[in-house]
Amino acid sequence: MSAKEIPYKIYLEESEMPKDWYNVRAHMKNKPAPLLNPGTHKPMTFEELQPVFCDELVKQELDDTTAYIPIPEEIRNFYKMYRPSPLVRAYCLEEKLQTPAKIYYKFEGNNTSGSHKLNSAIAQAYYARKQGLKGVTTETGAGQWGTALSMACAYLGLDCRVYMVKVSYEQKPFRREVMRTYGASVTPSPSETTQVGRKILERHPGTTGSLGCAISEAVEAATSREGYRYVLGSVLNQVLLHQSVIGLEAKTAMDKYDIKPDIIIGCAGGGSNLGGLISPFMGEKLRGEQDYHFIAVEPASCPSLTRGRFAYDFCDTGMVCPLAKMYTLGSGFIPSANHAGGLRYHGMSPVLSQLYDDGLMEARTVEQTAVFEAAQQFARVEGILPAPESSHAIRVAIDEAMKCKETGEEKTILFGLTGTGYFDMVAYEKYNNGEMADYIPTDAELQAGFDGLPVVE
Amino acid sequence: MSAKEIPYKIYLEESEMPKDWYNVRAHMKNKPAPLLNPGTHKPMTFEELQPVFCDELVKQELDDTTAYIPIPEEIRNFYKMYRPSPLVRAYCLEEKLQTPAKIYYKFEGNNTSGSHKLNSAIAQAYYARKQGLKGVTTETGAGQWGTALSMACAYLGLDCRVYMVKVSYEQKPFRREVMRTYGASVTPSPSETTQVGRKILERHPGTTGSLGCAISEAVEAATSREGYRYVLGSVLNQVLLHQSVIGLEAKTAMDKYDIKPDIIIGCAGGGSNLGGLISPFMGEKLRGEQDYHFIAVEPASCPSLTRGRFAYDFCDTGMVCPLAKMYTLGSGFIPSANHAGGLRYHGMSPVLSQLYDDGLMEARTVEQTAVFEAAQQFARVEGILPAPESSHAIRVAIDEAMKCKETGEEKTILFGLTGTGYFDMVAYEKYNNGEMADYIPTDAELQAGFDGLPVVE
Numbered sequence: 001m002s003a004k005e006i007p008y009k010i011y012l013e014e015s016e017m018p019k020d021w022y023n024v025r026a027h028m029k030n031k032p033a034p035l036l037n038p039g040t041h042k043p044m045t046f047e048e049l050q051p052v053f054c055d056e057l058v059k060q061e062l063d064d065t066t067a068y069i070p071i072p073e074e075i076r077n078f079y080k081m082y083r084p085s086p087l088v089r090a091y092c093l094e095e096k097l098q099t100p101a102k103i104y105y106k107f108e109g110n111n112t113s114g115s116h117k118l119n120s121a122i123a124q125a126y127y128a129r130k131q132g133l134k135g136v137t138t139e140t141g142a143g144q145w146g147t148a149l150s151m152a153c154a155y156l157g158l159d160c161r162v163y164m165v166k167v168s169y170e171q172k173p174f175r176r177e178v179m180r181t182y183g184a185s186v187t188p189s190p191s192e193t194t195q196v197g198r199k200i201l202e203r204h205p206g207t208t209g210s211l212g213c214a215i216s217e218a219v220e221a222a223t224s225r226e227g228y229r230y231v232l233g234s235v236l237n238q239v240l241l242h243q244s245v246i247g248l249e250a251k252t253a254m255d256k257y258d259i260k261p262d263i264i265i266g267c268a269g270g271g272s273n274l275g276g277l278i279s280p281f282m283g284e285k286l287r288g289e290q291d292y293h294f295i296a297v298e299p300a301s302c303p304s305l306t307r308g309r310f311a312y313d314f315c316d317t318g319m320v321c322p323l324a325k326m327y328t329l330g331s332g333f334i335p336s337a338n339h340a341g342g343l344r345y346h347g348m349s350p351v352l353s354q355l356y357d358d359g360l361m362e363a364r365t366v367e368q369t370a371v372f373e374a375a376q377q378f379a380r381v382e383g384i385l386p387a388p389e390s391s392h393a394i395r396v397a398i399d400e401a402m403k404c405k406e407t408g409e410e411k412t413i414l415f416g417l418t419g420t421g422y423f424d425m426v427a428y429e430k431y432n433n434g435e436m437a438d439y440i441p442t443d444a445e446l447q448a449g450f451d452g453l454p455v456v457e
Numbered sequence: 458m459s460a461k462e463i464p465y466k467i468y469l470e471e472s473e474m475p476k477d478w479y480n481v482r483a484h485m486k487n488k489p490a491p492l493l494n495p496g497t498h499k500p501m502t503f504e505e506l507q508p509v510f511c512d513e514l515v516k517q518e519l520d521d522t523t524a525y526i527p528i529p530e531e532i533r534n535f536y537k538m539y540r541p542s543p544l545v546r547a548y549c550l551e552e553k554l555q556t557p558a559k560i561y562y563k564f565e566g567n568n569t570s571g572s573h574k575l576n577s578a579i580a581q582a583y584y585a586r587k588q589g590l591k592g593v594t595t596e597t598g599a600g601q602w603g604t605a606l607s608m609a610c611a612y613l614g615l616d617c618r619v620y621m622v623k624v625s626y627e628q629k630p631f632r633r634e635v636m637r638t639y640g641a642s643v644t645p646s647p648s649e650t651t652q653v654g655r656k657i658l659e660r661h662p663g664t665t666g667s668l669g670c671a672i673s674e675a676v677e678a679a680t681s682r683e684g685y686r687y688v689l690g691s692v693l694n695q696v697l698l699h700q701s702v703i704g705l706e707a708k709t710a711m712d713k714y715d716i717k718p719d720i721i722i723g724c725a726g727g728g729s730n731l732g733g734l735i736s737p738f739m740g741e742k743l744r745g746e747q748d749y750h751f752i753a754v755e756p757a758s759c760p761s762l763t764r765g766r767f768a769y770d771f772c773d774t775g776m777v778c779p780l781a782k783m784y785t786l787g788s789g790f791i792p793s794a795n796h797a798g799g800l801r802y803h804g805m806s807p808v809l810s811q812l813y814d815d816g817l818m819e820a821r822t823v824e825q826t827a828v829f830e831a832a833q834q835f836a837r838v839e840g841i842l843p844a845p846e847s848s849h850a851i852r853v854a855i856d857e858a859m860k861c862k863e864t865g866e867e868k869t870i871l872f873g874l875t876g877t878g879y880f881d882m883v884a885y886e887k888y889n890n891g892e893m894a895d896y897i898p899t900d901a902e903l904q905a906g907f908d909g910l911p912v913v914e
Contacts, residue, residue, distance in 0.1 A: 422880070
């Protein structure tokens with residue numbers, strides 16, 4: 001540790017912001033397995049992916065050798081509107097916990113989309129625009145991704161069509177209105193507007209939808225319409241690439257003050273935040289330059305890394321998407337209705353799945369009442385009301401800091417604070433009223449999900 | 458203008474943050490009129506104010522000669538958690554408008570309270586704590602102030618009791634839950650918990666409350682309970698003093714890049730933001746060092762500066778508070794039910810009222826559909842979804858920028874972006890659905906308010 005005084009918040013100068021994204025795949029010995037064509041089970045080619053994603057994004061998706069990919073100037077200019085995001089020293093939390101640990105968090109909630117999702121949304125929208133497309137389609141669950149994409153599309157003058165999981169559409173009308181304010185059209189999914197939506201409604205009338213369904217609808221909406229492509233806010237390699245801006249900024253800020261994190265913690269749903277935060281640090285570990293202890297935190301109610309299978313699986317319910325090799329609970333898995341917030345996707349990013357399988361990081365589950373307890377404690381001392389997703393990381397950061405208190409170790413902890421919880425007050429209300437419950441799926445319930453896994457030779 | 462390249466956001470170093478608040482009254486030739494005892498109509502003394510406010514805050518309220526008042530170190534440390542706030546160059550808005558004007562905004566929404574209110578909340582809570590009090594009481598309407606105060610009290614371990622205007626309590630359950638998450642108790646006002654509340658309910662059964670009622674209840678709750686004091690988020694001299702941190706930071710940031718604003722614009726309800734933003738600039742104008750064009754923007758539905766009387770009036774409905782000389786619509790005035798957002802207080806800060814009466818600033822009204830139009834336009838290009846209150850300033854900033862487009866003038870415009878609109882999506886939904894209406898009170902309606910003004914010799 002340096003003797004330099006560490007400010008509450010470390011902001012980088014615009015000139016210190018990254019000019020390239022970092023592609024961690026380039027330094028992985030075991031590359032993530034390729035996407036497979038769901039019919040032939042052969043690796044998806046550029047040409048096969050082209051009708052779904054923009055050309056440039058397909059290239060990024062398939063590129064596992066180029067370590068640094070330049071961030072186009074237009075995207076860097078947009079980043080400047082809300083980045084660099086602050087790296088905050090949690091002095092107040094440390095004092096509250098009376099821990100010798102030094103806690104830092106990279107705060108990605110200081111833009112109106114309210115989360116880190118904007119980092120990839122603007123990139124994907126930019127490439128769509130550059131290719132001369134009219135618009136993009138996507139799905140959203142808790143709403144962070146849809147909000148971010150709407151904002152990015154508004155900025156670039158692209159049409160944006162969001163399929164929003166029906167239960168969220170109804171329970172989160174304000175999220176919906178934010179997207180509409182940014183000019184997006186928002187359709188509750190499953191809907192009558194797509195073949196796959198109609199099929200799902202026929203089979204499951206009255207269903208409140210799932211991310212898997214909404215993905216199927218959004219993909220169909222893109223591929224059946226001239227000038228549209230599909231975009232996704234997590235899981236994909238390209239998303240982790242764009243999100244590496246989080247880790248790159250964090251690393252530059254820490255290097256500036258000679259701070260070396262011992263433990264790096266991120267919440268993990270599809271992996272967009274965790275992958276982005278850890279990428280440059282993981283790169284050092286892969287190249288043998290430095291060691292870090294990485295911890296992925298997932299909800300006990302949706303435990304893809306800790307209790308899932310590492311296997312090829314469908315990315316969507318309608319089974320129209322390519323197969324991805326990932327830790328998965330099966331494409332039919334839907335977390336219990338009492339699960340609040342995001343982190344509800346059945347699978348995990350293939351990059352993170354491979355890194356986890358190679359023993360390069362730890363994964364841990366936490367239950368949601370413990371998560372909201374940490375969220376409330378954090379809010380009261382740090383003055384930021386965190387998103388439920390982010391609070392998974394807070395929970396484990398506090399747990400690790402309390403271990404340091406027992407052992408007297410002065411570990412440096414870095415975690416990703418991905419966003420704010422302004423749109424999650426229904427969940428906070430439940431917690432405030434003592435009405436929040438935990439849920440851990442039984443082995444039998446998980447088995448039902450595994451039974452639906454495709455057989456891939 | 459300097460040749461230095463202006464970044465999107467100008468952040469100050471922690472070392473550049475103000476160490477003193479600036480008290481604009483010290484440089485006013487015509488001082489704001491003193492608060493009067495509602496019974497004797499004599500100026501309120503320190504001893505008379507002591508049961509209502511903390512000692513140190515009474516001193517600040519009465520001090521119209523000390524120009525710089527040191528910010529205690531503990532408050533400066535809290536400020537560091539979310540300040541300095543960014544001064545943003547609205548490059549994207551300028552481009553969208555194709556205006557030669559240079560537009561800057563000081564963004565105060567990047568803390569979880571979501572607005573500038575925290576600047577005074579932490580100061581008032583700090584002095585209460587220092588005096589060894591148990592807690593504070595207050596009122597809140599749209600909820601920004603209650604949220605900020607709850608956060609400040611949570612941080613300092615003070616009890617916080619909020620009387621929330623009943624209609625907001627019911628229509629903004631999420632605001633309520635944020636306050637509860639920070640540990641505050643929230644009571645819908647008028648309530649049965651106070652004498653004045655019971656009296657109002659008896660006279661007006663079924664009333665949905667007003668700021669004036671909630672103030673009366675909060676004052677009674679403080680003065681009838683051992684170890685409590687009342688705190689207020691606007692109007693008072695002390696609040697403008699604390700909020701001067703906004704203007705001081707803005708001025709330091711602009712000076713750093715040799716930028717001189719021609720026009721400075723702020724929304725005005727009770728005056729907390731406008732007063733804070735303009736204070737140091739107004740000081741220069743009062744001392745004859747520099748000239749600026751100040752514009753106060755208020756809703757057409759609550760036009761205290763533009764259509765009110767400059768007279769002594771009650772600050773609350775229950776008439777238990779001191780009288781203040783201010784531009785007022787009468788303490789019985791309640792804006793039309795279709796009015797969205799805050800800026801609904803019947804009077805204006807005595808400091809700003811005096812400055813306005815002395816011809817030192819302009820005031821302008823805007824109608825709410827035009828305000829939301831500006832809000833949406835701003836959100837789409839600048840990536841921040843603004844609070845309805847702040848959007849009043851955006852409206853006039855855009856209007857002024859468009860005038861520059863006509864004349865070709867390269868004016869520099871600075872406006873205060875006081876907060877985010879996350880909790881105002883019901884109003885945005887109305888606007889998005891084309892269901893928002895405007896309302897301008899008739900002269901007869903205003904006359905009813907003026908008829909209730911007290912007679913003060």
